[in-house]
Amino acid sequence: MEIPPVNTRRSLQPLSWLYGIGVNFRNILFNKNILKKRSFPIPVICVGNLTVGGTGKTPHIEYLIRLLAPRYRVAVLSRGYKRRSRGFRIVETTSQVTEVGDEPLQLKRKFPDTMVVVDSNRVKAIEKLLSIEKEERPEVILLDDGFQHRYVQPSLSILLVDSNRPVFEDKLLPAGSLREPLRGKDRASMVIVTKCNPDMQPIDFRIYTNGLNLFAYQDLFFTSLQYGVARPLFPELQQENYILDDLRKKHVFLVTGIASPQPLADKLEHKTYNLYTRFFPDHHTFTKEDVDEVRELVASVDVDDDEKIILTTEKDAMRLRALPFLDEEIKKILYYVPIRVAFVEEQDKELFNQKILAHVRNHQTNSRLPER
Numbered sequence: 001m002e003i004p005p006v007n008t009r010r011s012l013q014p015l016s017w018l019y020g021i022g023v024n025f026r027n028i029l030f031n032k033n034i035l036k037k038r039s040f041p042i043p044v045i046c047v048g049n050l051t052v053g054g055t056g057k058t059p060h061i062e063y064l065i066r067l068l069a070p071r072y073r074v075a076v077l078s079r080g081y082k083r084r085s086r087g088f089r090i091v092e093t094t095s096q097v098t099e100v101g102d103e104p105l106q107l108k109r110k111f112p113d114t115m116v117v118v119d120s121n122r123v124k125a126i127e128k129l130l131s132i133e134k135e136e137r138p139e140v141i142l143l144d145d146g147f148q149h150r151y152v153q154p155s156l157s158i159l160l161v162d163s164n165r166p167v168f169e170d171k172l173l174p175a176g177s178l179r180e181p182l183r184g185k186d187r188a189s190m191v192i193v194t195k196c197n198p199d200m201q202p203i204d205f206r207i208y209t210n211g212l213n214l215f216a217y218q219d220l221f222f223t224s225l226q227y228g229v230a231r232p233l234f235p236e237l238q239q240e241n242y243i244l245d246d247l248r249k250k251h252v253f254l255v256t257g258i259a260s261p262q263p264l265a266d267k268l269e270h271k272t273y274n275l276y277t278r279f280f281p282d283h284h285t286f287t288k289e290d291v292d293e294v295r296e297l298v299a300s301v302d303v304d305d306d307e308k309i310i311l312t313t314e315k316d317a318m319r320l321r322a323l324p325f326l327d328e329e330i331k332k333i334l335y336y337v338p339i340r341v342a343f344v345e346e347q348d349k350e351l352f353n354q355k356i357l358a359h360v361r362n363h364q365t366n367s368r369l370p371e372r
Helices: 010-031 057-068 102-110 122-130 182-187 202-212 262-269 288-299 314-321 328-332 346-367
Strands: 044-049 074-078 115-118 140-144 156-162 190-194 219-227 251-256 274-279 308-313 334-337 339-343
Touching: 044 057, 044 346, 057 074, 057 102, 057 140, 057 156, 057 339, 057 346, 074 102, 074 122, 102 115, 102 314, 115 122, 122 140, 156 182, 190 202, 202 219, 219 262, 219 346, 251 262, 251 288, 262 274, 274 288, 288 308, 288 328, 308 314, 314 334, 328 334, 339 346
Parallel strands: 044 140, 044 156, 074 115, 074 140, 156 190, 190 219, 251 274, 251 308, 308 334
Antiparallel strands: 219 339
């Protein structure tokens, strides 16, 4: 297997050098404790990445919720990207996407018993969570996209790396997509290579293992994406679900506003003979003009309406559902595809679960010991 090519912009390399100077200086200040990091008396598990763009943080957060929530009170802390509100806010199932952001709302509606909060100031947010009455206070905090938010010292950091854009072949912003130099990976306790081919061969594992060149204290795992049954975004108008194999003869219109839509597009290309795509930027706020454009694309295909289906992602569904200008014709054929992560090797799943549960258990035991 060849390493996927990473497109970089050489003309912007001088700006990347300047950016790197700033990022390195900031990291030095944290490493020398000039800029202060706060640790907390409960497990804080950070899930983040080194790059801009999607590496699969939300499905991995969901995996951790499924693992931990049956045993502990879990809270998810996110900054709530692109929300219009400010400060600390508790996400409710009835919250609006403009108030809390699409990913936090998705998590809350999927796991209504899990506390989800948004705040750009993670330290103050954790302090507020720890001020809650003991019987309701979270026992574990999942810090969403907090790898570069170094004011919080997590008890464990999980770094996600997209297999389709190897970080060891990438460049710093703006020439590439790295938020910080590759050596930032050394802060991670675990590294997960995401969006892998489920049929990876031993040579494939070696390529990423050698490229990442991790320390002995760091665990390396590989996960892939599993696509679920396509579900209607407006079940009050349409209740039929579709497994992806049912789409073979349908005309499928894939509409997304996420950072990495290509894996889903590649999956659908193997499921249908007729795929049409319209990709918008990550966290895109859909406008009436966007919907009109999609409507025109759908209308341009001269087949019966029952042979057409619009597919989107679960994250996009949060924003699309809130649009007041979607007409019934679009709503009836609008579906979303949920995803889950799966470990490429079954023994890795067991090892990962054991390490996460042991970390939380041991951290909680240590936090109850009397101070000396």
